[in-house]
Amino acid sequence: MVEFCIIYDKVRFEEKELYDKARRRGLNTHIIDAKSISIGTNSKKNDLDLGDIVLQRSISHYRGLYLTACLEFLGFLVINSFKVGEICGNKLLTSIMLAKQNIPTPTTHFAFSSESLSNLINKTGFPLVVKPIVGSWGRGVFPLRDSEAANMIVELREEDDNPLSRIYYIQEMVKRPPRDLRCIVVGDRVVAAVYRYSADKEWRTNIARGGRTEEASITKELEDITLKAAKVVGGGVLGVDLMEDDTRGLLVHEINNTVEFRGASKVAKTDIANAIIDYSIEAARK
Ligand SMILES: Nc1ncnc2c1ncn2[C@@H]1O[C@H](COP(=O)(O)OP(=O)(O)O)[C@@H](O)[C@H]1O
Numbered sequence: 001m002v003e004f005c006i007i008y009d010k011v012r013f014e015e016k017e018l019y020d021k022a023r024r025r026g027l028n029t030h031i032i033d034a035k036s037i038s039i040g041t042n043s044k045k046n047d048l049d050l051g052d053i054v055l056q057r058s059i060s061h062y063r064g065l066y067l068t069a070c071l072e073f074l075g076f077l078v079i080n081s082f083k084v085g086e087i088c089g090n091k092l093l094t095s096i097m098l099a100k101q102n103i104p105t106p107t108t109h110f111a112f113s114s115e116s117l118s119n120l121i122n123k124t125g126f127p128l129v130v131k132p133i134v135g136s137w138g139r140g141v142f143p144l145r146d147s148e149a150a151n152m153i154v155e156l157r158e159e160d161d162n163p164l165s166r167i168y169y170i171q172e173m174v175k176r177p178p179r180d181l182r183c184i185v186v187g188d189r190v191v192a193a194v195y196r197y198s199a200d201k202e203w204r205t206n207i208a209r210g211g212r213t214e215e216a217s218i219t220k221e222l223e224d225i226t227l228k229a230a231k232v233v234g235g236g237v238l239g240v241d242l243m244e245d246d247t248r249g250l251l252v253h254e255i256n257n258t259v260e261f262r263g264a265s266k267v268a269k270t271d272i273a274n275a276i277i278d279y280s281i282e283a284a285r286k
């Protein structure tokens, strides 16, 4: 029988769902705090009681990513893989990958100092969007509508102690309705698609910012672009986020590696946790 392991650093709705549903299906299920694990170059797979398949669900990008590297070193199959996590956890790498493979995505610029940022803005003009290259829940994602806003961000970014803050990820502001699309991809299937509407007085559509979900139909167009985007970053269990541009149609702006599906599962017809478990069992058998 397949043994199933969920690694977390904070238990959210999703980890509870996955654990409960895996147990209900009679799977031998472990749930382990990433913070309790230590691994060495002399460690062996059997030193860790993790079973056949590991679902990496750490919220901390770096903790999850480097623990995944260690687990892969020991020979564990981790969902998602280090390679996928590295790309999806980093918006700069994701944008490059999407552009390289001609997946429609917002035009994005990268500037490596405040001077090059200001030269860039002189050329592009406003409005723009600034984002941290590593981050989620809409944190640090701000509309820049004038140089006052841009200067404020630069001042904050230049003073903090995160080296990534000096790398500016600047995107065109997409003309979209007050919503975006979150598609949950499990292997080669889009198992759910939802619109996320932004809360009152909030521009970002993240659920973490009070956004609400509504079921979206998985049209052929949406399915095609979503599956292509997921494939480009290496596939697995992913949250592909898209915006509806008023002239260009669907644009993929982000691919989430440790996808949250609390909002989506309220309205989706498919049981997302069970779809992830099915996919994991299949992956373990391969
Ligand atoms: N270029 C953009 N144009 C318009 N809205 C955007 C743009 N980029 C992000 N947003 C809004 O901000 C939200 C958060 O941005 P996102 O890139 O998904 O970062 P995070 O990883 O923090 O969720 C998006 O879901 C969308 O509602």
Ligand SMILES: [Mg+2]
Binding pocket: 137, 138, 206, 241, 254
């Ligand atoms: Mg997002």
